[in-house]
Amino acid sequence: MTPPSTIFIVDDDVRVLKALRHLLQTAGYAVRDFAAPEIFLRQHDLARPGCVICDMAMPGMNGLALHRALKVQGCRRPFIFLTGHGTIPGSVQAIQEGAVSYLTKPVDAAVLFPTLRTALQRDAEVRAMQVQLSSLTVREREVLAHIATGQLNKQIAGSCGVAERTIKFHRANLMRKLGLTTAARLGGWVIQSGLLGPDLALGVKAVS
DSSP states (O other): OOOOOEEEEEOSOHHHHHHHHHHHHHTTOEEEEESSHHHHHHHOOTTSOEEEEEESOOSSSOHHHHHHHHHHTTOOOOEEEEESSOOHHHHHHHHHTTOSEEEESSOOHHHHHHHHHHHHHHHHHHHHHHHHHHTSOHHHHHHHHHHHTTOOHHHHHHHHTSOHHHHHHHHHHHHHHHTOOSHHHHHHHHHHHTOOSGGGTTTOOOOO
């Protein structure tokens, strides 16, 4: 049974933690709060569904650094960044790195709740994609990783040291398992999943 989604709040301002926790719990959300990114990294459960509401500027590790640290762990948990003094460059960088949104404190509930719903929906979609990805064989994951870089079947065959017809076979199998029918939809799947990189096992040597 999948555990309920949790909203993880990370902020060094205890007043902000208390206010957000009360707001979200009153709305029926499960909440865990952390006064420092380092504590969050030690204690949070990677497997639990949910999203993160995180202060952008904190002593030591800032919000973007925390987001990157989770990616290194293979966690694609959606982030909503909060800032007391937002800037356009800061918001652009946050969004470019995959944040759901970049909100200014004090955050308006009318803005926060729709953003939360978007974040939780994104988390559910990525987790579903991770389940699909886990259904692939090692070779299929390798082929998918090469497809994600834009390589054609012939190029992938050369990289993997197998015949092109073998790549076509694996490609057809992985697309069937992912429920995809065209190369364009496969490209969209890869982009939407956020699973480019080590999660696709690029460079893994597999048996043909």
